[in-house]
Amino acid sequence: MLRDRLNRVMIPLIFTGGTINSVFNYYSFNEHYSGVYNYILKGDWMGHLWFIGNLAIYYLCFYFLLTLCCKSKNVNNSKIYYFLS
Numbered sequence: 191m192l193r194d195r196l197n198r199v200m201i202p203l204i205f206t207g208g209t210i211n212s213v214f215n216y217y218s219f220n221e222h223y224s225g226v227y228n229y230i231l232k233g234d235w236m237g238h239l240w241f242i243g244n245l246a247i248y249y250l251c252f253y254f255l256l257t258l259c260c261k262s263k264n265v266n267n268s269k270i271y272y273f274l275s
Contacts (some may be wrong), residue, residue, distance in 0.1 A: 192249055192252065192253045192256065193253075195249055196206045196246060196249045196250070196253070199242055199246045199249065200246055202239075202242065203236065203239055203242045203243060203246065206237075206239055207236050207237065207239060208235070210234060211235055211236065211237035211238075211239070214237070215229075215234065215235075220243065224269050
């Protein structure tokens with residue numbers, strides 16, 4: 191379930207950020223490139239899709255939290271899965 195959500199978020203983010211936003215920013219007069227690594231590390235490649243990047247981070251954090259909780263024997267897994275659906 192979380193893996194499907196992450197796929198639905200990451201595929202459009204990587205495709206749009208890697209193709210459309212990069213070309214748009216390259217030909218834009220308002221952007222100044224200081225290097226490819228800074229462009230990627232600062233997150234400028236995401237452009238207007240910054241919220242999808244945030245959703246991906248939230249999904250990843252929740253996925254790791256869920257795996258930690260499910261390993262605990264004191265947690266009822268059916269209640270967690272009911273909460274997720």
